[in-house]
Amino acid sequence: MRRSLRTTGLGAEIALAPGTSRDLVLEIRDRPLGDPMVPSRAWAATGNGWDEAVPALASTLAPGDARHACAVLRGLTCATGGTVAAATTGLPERAEEGRNYDYRYVWIRDQCYAGQASAACGEHALLDDAVRFVTARLHEDGPRLSPAYATTGGPVPDQRTLGLPGYPGGYDRIGNRVSRQFQLDVFGEALLLAAARRLDRLDADGRRAARVAADAIAHRRNEPDAGIWELENRRWTHSRLICAAGLRSWAGLVPEGRAASLAALADRIVADTSAIGLHPAGHWQRSPGDPRLDAALLLPPLRGALPAGDPRTRATLRAYARELTTGHYAYRFRHDERPLEEAEGAFLLCGYVMALAEHQQGHREEALRWFERNRAACGAAGLFAEEYDIRQRQLRGNLPQAFVHALFLESAARLATSPS
Template sequence: MSSVPIADHALLSDCRTAALVTLDGSVDWLCLPRFDAPSQFARLLDDEAGHWSIRPVERARASRRYLDDTMVLETSFRLSGAVVTLTDALATGGEDLGHGIGANSPHLLVRRLECSGGEAEVEIVFEPRPEYGLVRPVLSAVDGGIEVLGGADRMVLTSPVPMRVEEGTASVRLRLVPGRVLLFALHHSAAGRPPARVWPQGELAHRLERTAAAWRSWSELHQAYEGPWQDAVRQSGRVLQALTFQPSGAIVAAPTTSLPEGVGGERNWDYRFTWVRDASLTMDALWIAACPDEAAEFFSFLATAAGPPGEDLRLQIMFGVDGERDLTERVLPHLSGWRASSPVRVGNGAWDQHQIDVYGELLTAAHRLADYLTEIDEGTRGFLVACADAAAFHWREPDQGIWEVRGEPRHFLHSKVMCWAALDRAIDLADLLRARGRVPEWTRERDEIHREVLERGWNPEVGAFTQHYGSADLDAAALTMPITGFLPADDPRMLSTIDAVERRLTDGHGLVYRYLAPDGLPGREGAFLTCTFWLAHALALAGRTGRARAVFERALAQLNDVGLLAEEIIPSTGEHLGNFPQAFSHIGLVNAAWAISQAELPAGG
């Protein structure tokens, strides 16, 4: 059973895949060659599912940081007489700079080891377990490293020191002296690609330097946000970029699967796919946190994945990172799960749910990024028009809603509001979309949605907009109504809703639950960071900037030591829950920071 706290992990990315590294120097999660591939290391989910650790033998005090403006991780172990420094990165291509980061990824995890101030003994344990721990590979010593054979993967570990091999594990203890630098690397290959190989030390050093340069180049060219919480906003921008699958433009919701929403429970889902909603919101947030040069590629990816457009388009809510549609869910019974939270799932059974809010998030992102879409092709333009037509066509239908409730469809308020947003944005984009003739119909449907939501979504007895028509249950998704522009934040009904959410969906710690109504699944989940940032955002729009800052700071305090957020928090302990790091949480951070900064501008500023 894995028990390392979720927040003890740091993220590495080459914009193809991701690794998670613990505070004590263990790579406990790595899927190669892409985010949703079977894992090579999965100790995150089971102690026997593989890891690669590099750590001092002597007990040490560890601290870490990302090198400035990069996703290159530096961990410092302070011992009684020395400091051991471990630098980790998923290497980018040698010429990957700026917009092209990740374009030529060599599928190479590089780990640089050195010490200063005195000598130190270090232990290295390399225990790959491909295919989610099902394969115990054969390890063979080769000149300069270890060859890994097992399953469909071909990997080679570069090691500048000989290692002992025993039953699928390679290990070594070595004494570091000041001034000596050792570089280790894991290279992955598959059929049709150049074979995995041992890398010379000088080439690994160059790759590590070029990876840092690539991230700094991306940050310099893309990140211009200046305002409150600048460091957190820019770091969130890099995290969102790190969750991008460069070859297609897809953006994953998180790089992990089955980290639970409740310890020991079964709310464990695979987030290594591109949700239309989350990815669209990511592109929207990158408008603030980073210049989204990839906007056209992203919408082109969705247009291709969605297939031929039509007015009754039922847009699939998520796709694989190369546009795959069938994401059938299955259970891996051999994995015990993080803190015995089972089942561990791969695939996601929500892939074929009906969720009509996705049209709104997508067209809102297109509206925000319109300046980057002037050269879109006819296929992408037709897809965006079809999304608006689909919102007009489907908005009266019940659906599973933003929270993907696995039960009977309902008339969720948020879904209706986002269909309104889809049509509102499409009307404004009509010239870009060459769809001026569609505007009268879009306007009629938009206005009809608005009338119905005000009539059926408001519950006067509760004094709030509620989760779905006829419901008395609150849902934090109602906070998006002023964020989308459906109603002004200072509308009395909206102010009453904001107050009700803050009063009834928190438990004294100030973090917001998405809802408290039964949803058909056992157990209770944590507070949602996205919802807490929504509350701060809505308060800022309502002119309550002091309160907005207080709520924002409470959510911001949940960042781990390297600026990462999971999906949820246990309010009483501050422990992170859910897949990690979670794009949705970082999106909320970026947007709320921006809203507060704008609300605090002097009048006329």
């Protein structure tokens, strides 16, 4: 049955015998309808389109879920190559506490996470997009690189309200204050896209952009910054160590003279950071004035800032697992004396970081426990939000959250292999 939308209604009764099916084709056009669509051809074209856009990822853990995460990241990526941090705004992390944000912009760090995940699983489209977007921003802004951009490459608009009710428990804010911040670690993350050069997917523009990032680290490494969690300006330990990781990654791919200077700078950063950012107990601490642990401190060894066997790496992993995890859920840091789950939801990104850290140490069974626990913390559509409330078993915050899907995808790829 076919009828124009200008009619008053459309109805049909279809009787189906057990085990049978019937395709329903709904066409909406701004011109007269042509020949009827053949459902079998439409299904075949759709399947072929998905197969071309999203690889099988058969060599990863949970290939179906890995493929789904890859599809989500592709869906969050616009024509400029920018991958937005989330598709929604204003979904609260905690009701009536003001912790709801607009993430419909491209965070450089998150974009790099997606690129690294793409390289790890052999899906190069996301890597190419990340390189294209980050390269353009480095050429335009150089050492003044912003933590985040609009999908067009322009600045993120400042926060404002819409005068609407908003999501229950949330607010009607749009925009984000991130453009006011300096985040040092984005330069290190940009250099970690050296994976593209190893795969012969980095052109001359990309190589020049990497030099810009390395020079920015050399000149700005001692400046206080807002850090990965976008807090007050400090000399955050993670920011400096991830820059050392980026420098080491790039040093392995450039001529010997340049490589030596990059490696020397990385060594200097690690030594300087160790002098002010190492806790007396032997593990890394958040900053010189903050002795607490932080999930972000697990990332630099994963990216090559320090070896997996370094005593500081192992001490940090042990202390973090003891103090900031529960039931294979992980938290960013301790806000106050409240139980972890009362201060904020479990951070799913951190759960996958734990899986990668345990895997790097050769603890395969423990890595798989972390992977499976956090893989289950999704909604019916298989989408991850930023946080998961372990008491109410509910997702918290905007979704789908790109960096969670990226770390899931990377974990699915790396846990399927032996640690290097």
